[in-house]
Amino acid sequence: NAGVMQNPRHLVRRRGQEARLRCSPMKGHSHVYWYRQLPEEGLKFMVYLQKENIIDESGMPKERFSAEFPKEGPSILRIQQVVRGDSAAYFCASSPPGTGDSPLHFGNGTRLTVT
Amino acid sequence: EDQVTQSPEALRLQEGESSSLNCSYTVSGLRGLFWYRQDPGKGPEFLFTLYSAGEEKEKERLKATLTKKESFLHITAPKPEDSATYLCAVLPGGYQKVTFGTGTKLQVIP
Secondary structure: OOOOEEEOOEEEEOOOOOEEEEEEOOOOOOEEEEEEEOOOOOEEEEEEEEOOEEEEOOOOOOOOEEEEOOOOOOEEEEEOOOOHHHOEEEEEEEEOOOOOOOOOEEOOOEEEEEO | OOEEEEEOOEEEEEOOOOEEEEEEEEOOOEEEEEEEEEOOOOOOEEEEEEOOOOOEEEEOOEEEEEOOOEEEEEEOOOOHHHOEEEEEEEEEOOOOOOEEOOOEEEEEEO
16 A cells, blocks of 8 residues: 655756656545645645646746646656755645545655755 | 744653644634654654544544644653654645644654
8 A cells, every 4th residue: 555656765956957756646546736845944835736637836936847747647846947946855745536625645755956 | 824833843852751732823714734743854644634623633642632723732751752843734725725834843852
């Protein structure tokens, strides 16, 4: 009964490169969320997706960041032309379909370092 | 805008010394309040959901309570393995975005 799977666990990119973070939700879950966490700070909401739909991207920067959750395969968070300020831990969470008040279940994150 | 404030930021306890963590919130129409535990280098691990004022949930040495303005996480006779950051989060009504507090970092000394 696998939980939320994120890969890679660690990712190092030079300034200007692209970063692709992947997330496979728990079995039976159709809602995916991405959060960013900086050291000594809380989790900041970025985007909420359902299969093939972006429901809320109010926390995601307008430039360089994009997210998708295709019909088949994992959800992808893509950061183009990375800058040092993008260095953070990125967490994916999932929840089942239904009333919408179920707790989120998190993966162990991808730690992005931009050099 | 939804707000979640946790206190204290850090707490150091002797093993066996009970205490409480506070989570104050401002949200339009609370649909649920969640408590999580986060260990270094890991993702948050779900502990409890509370849905309405007066509700209580228990798990081993942890007990979560909820009022209309705040929630408490009571830790009874803690052990060193309870050391972690405890996060509180709220889910507002009519909306799906969960807002997190910055957490309380708990250290339990043997």
